[in-house]
Amino acid sequence: MDDKGQLMIMTGFLLAIGLVMLIIIANTMLFTLNLPTTEEVSEGKYVENVNYLIKGAAMRAVIDAYTYISTKNVTSEEALLLAQNEFLSTISNLEEMYGGNLKALDIDLESLNITISYIYTDEDGNPITEGNIVRVEQVTFPAGTILIPMDENQYWLREFSVDNTSRLNFMRTYGLLYRILNDRNETSSPLDDSGMDVIVYRLIQDPRENAVDFTGMDSIKHEVLVVASVLYDPNTTFQQGNINKIWSLKGGVIAVLPDQLARSHPTLGMTVEDLILQEAQTMNVTLLVVNQSFSYDYSVMIYKAPRLAVYPAEGSNPGIIEGYFTDAGLTSSEYSLLNTSEIESDSLNNTDILFIPHESLSNYMSDSTARAIMNWVSLGGVLHVECEAIGKDTKNIDGMDDLVENVDTTHPWYGFIGVRYDTNKYGKTLNSTVEDWPFISNTTYKFTAMSLVQTYTDILPPRGGSVPSFILGGGGLAYNPDSVILLNTSNDLVQTYVFAPFDSGVVVYLGGHDQSMAEGNIPMPEREMIVFDTFFISSIVKKVPVIRLQASLTINFEDDDLQFRKTLSNITAVSNPLLASLAGYATGGTSNPVFPEPEFVDPTNGGLISGTYTVLVNATGTQVILGVDGDPVGNMVYNGTSGLWELDLNTTQWMDGEHILKAIASDGNNTAWTQISVTFQNGIGGGGGAGFEAELKVVENPGEYEFQLNNLRMADTGQLIQGANVTFKLYAQIVDDNNLIFTGNDVTDSNGFASATYNGSLDPNATYFLIADVVYNGQLQSFILEFSPEVGNQTGNFIIEDFKIKDLKDENDNGKVDKFKAELKGLSWENGTKIEGASVTFEVFDEYNNSISDAVVKTTNNKGDAKTTFEYPNSLNVELIDDEVYYVKATVVYNGYQKIFYKYFSP
Helix, strand or coil, rough: CCCCHHHHHHHHHHCCCCHHHHHHHHHHHHHHHHHCCCCCCHHHHHHHEEEEHHHHHHHHHHHHHHHHHCCCCHHHHHHHHHHHHHHHHHHHHHHHHEEEEEEEEEEEEEEEEEEECCCCEECCCCCCCCEEECCCEEEEEEECCCEEECCCCCHHHHCCCCCCCHHHHHHHHHHHHHHHCCCCCCCHHHCCCCCCCEEEEEEECCCCCCCCCCCCCCCCCCCCEEEEEEEEEECHHHCCCCCEEEEEEECCCHHHHHHHHCCCCCCCCEEEEHCCCHHHHHCCEEEEEEEEEEEEEEEEEEECCCCCCECCCCCCCCHHHHHHHHHHHHHHHHHEEEHHHHHCHHHHHHCEEEECCCHHHHHHHHHHHHHHHHHHHHCCCCCEEEECCCCCCCCCCCCCCCHCCCCCCCCCCCCCCEEEEECCCCCCCCCCEECCCHHHCCCEEEECHHHHCCCCCCCCCCCCCCCCEEEEEEECCCCCCCCEEEECCCCCCCCCEEEEECCEEEEEEECCCCCECCCEECCCCHHHHHHHHCCCCCHHHHCCCCEEEEEEEEEEECCCCCCCEEEEEEEEECCHHHHHCCCCCCCCCCCEEEEEECCEEECCCCCCCCCCCEEEEECCCCEEEEEEHHHHHHHEECCCCCCCEEEEEEEHHEEEEEEEEEEEEEEECCCCEEEEEEEECCCCCCCCCCCCCEEHHHHEEEEHHHHHEEEEEEEECCEEECCCCEEEEEECCCHHHHHHEEEEECCCCCCCEEEEECCCCCCCCCCCEEEEEEEEECCEEEEEEEEECCCCCECCCEECCEEEEEEECCCCCCCCCCCEEEEEEEEEEECCCCCCCEEEEEEEEEEECCCEEECCEEEEECCCEEEEEEEECCCCCCEECCCCEEEEEEEECEEEEEEEEEEEEEC
């Protein structure tokens, strides 16, 4: 067997590809065992073979258990039981398989020990043993990522008024997020029945604009700057000037990566991006699309839509919570109303989050009801309780804490959290303040705290009710020491929003009656948004514990030639964090969540191809089949040099126009697929016969070139063309396929604009040809641009010590900045050698990427420093306005190398 085959077998075991592959390998080994006995056939050989199979089964069992715990709605105990049964089932199959080959194999299980260990630690290395811990990771969001702004960039907030329409629209961002994540086919929209497990990321951000302590979360940001364009905006005038703009986003922006957006609905023929755009238009939610990739250190993955429920259905106030859902654009099919009997009959097993509104619970809850809720939370449920349902009010009516205390004797605190009241210490008219606790070092990084990202102000107006605020403990009574205060009043003892871990679950208490209103029944988006802080808690991907399977086995084996008995001790398999981070999040057409779906490398979605075209696919497996419009074309061939699967596709066998390419990958046990839409073009020649006009342009950026087709329009009418397919091709020296350097595809937007980016270097002394083939309404026209790079766009390994903007002055004394200095300090190679004589071009831009200065060229001195002064109206063309965002671009060129540095600032 060659190296590739052995690698694939080992990969199959490590990725838990299934029992079928395992049995195939076992049969191959049995063929060896059937050979005549020689000196090489020994007891050790048989033990090695069987041991290998059993270890593969053990690894498969623990990986599956890891996946169950991290992505499915099962408890740790249930997952471990599943792993144990899976392991024993495999052993049983091995015995049966050997018996079928006229050999005797008995495997006695001497011991089986599957354990789960919580080994999380805080920043100081202290163990964290309670609650659920969120997995925070650095994520790079490439161009093409869709962003859902969660702040004032959703247009209606800029003109907020006290009417219900503004308030309702504001909550629709959460409804859109719910639909993107939902795959349960709740018949609310085409997006919620995709069955594709789309995942999203949320950027955790500190809501305090003037935060003073970042020690716990390092430098977690209040805002993030991204370069993006408007993809959809319900206010049509908002798009003007917002193409390729620098956006300041706050409030925990939502991001969907391009690989998720490109996936296709299995029956509708629409991509995820199409479905999201359609839903955003229905819900009036603004969408942005990223133009330049960016990374964010505190990103959390959300992988499913939570199952929502409200209790008690027979109460007087379920409509309060239902109102939140309605404001988010959700329908009654997307949440459940539970009554007391349903709670007591295990209906909570189908619920991720239970909301209890302002309600006198002592009228509905018995001890058995309280115990059912308590047990559900203990196993991982999220409970959100508001106002009167929290605890005793001035009428001394029992609330959630009191009712749980009647049945809970196992915890070192009272009830869920330990809420106690002193009517002299809490009031109905106190404002609430966003608390520091979730963002400083003494937090234990509980994931609920890091969900608090979307409050736009430090102060929230109060909301009245029976229990608008409360205190923890009091009178010497105990309370959960891991409680985290998210909002409190000016009195340190009084809280309005608190959460606490309860075993594996979370309890959230929120003071106040109907959060959609502030005191005086004034619509209050910020208050209603804190309800949605808990909305996706159960869906945030959390770190999961280490799973360890240990077994000791005795193997009895015999055939006509050999008998032996052997004990294998301490067969151990430990879950793999890498596999756990991948499992269950790239499903698509995948039958096994660990098996990844293939990816089209060339062409890409929306591409234009002609003649005989080599299709390239990146895929895992032993076979890849290419199909066109649902019909298989042939088996692709693996190229060991490129690592890609290839097939030459003769596009002349189909009519010109749009076609669907589908790649189906398989390893003999698992199957996954993906598809793209491309255009076949063979019958129409190029050269301008279609009557289009456009400007073809090359823009040099740091480390890349952007090819732009601007203002595509009809030559006779001047009408801008949206939806035209554009294929950019870059050739070296002559226009010949042998000199093709790059191919990229795009579709023109409403401004007739399309672009593609080439990440590579070009020789400034050479001539290149850029061709843009435009296809629209069955017509093809080619635009050609001959150019030489201004400078070799080869990124130099330059580093700098600092880039400063300083000495901002108002020389004209009119409240605007008209003079400042820009200084690039310590330019050097990566090895520390300072660079003298490098050309540095300084230029100032506003937040819309408009140049507002002359280009000033300076040269670095022997310390690697270069600086200049911008002054209005000499080199600075406009005066700078307070609180606006600007940036200075410094382009460094030295010995044919180029690198660009940016410095953002606000006067």
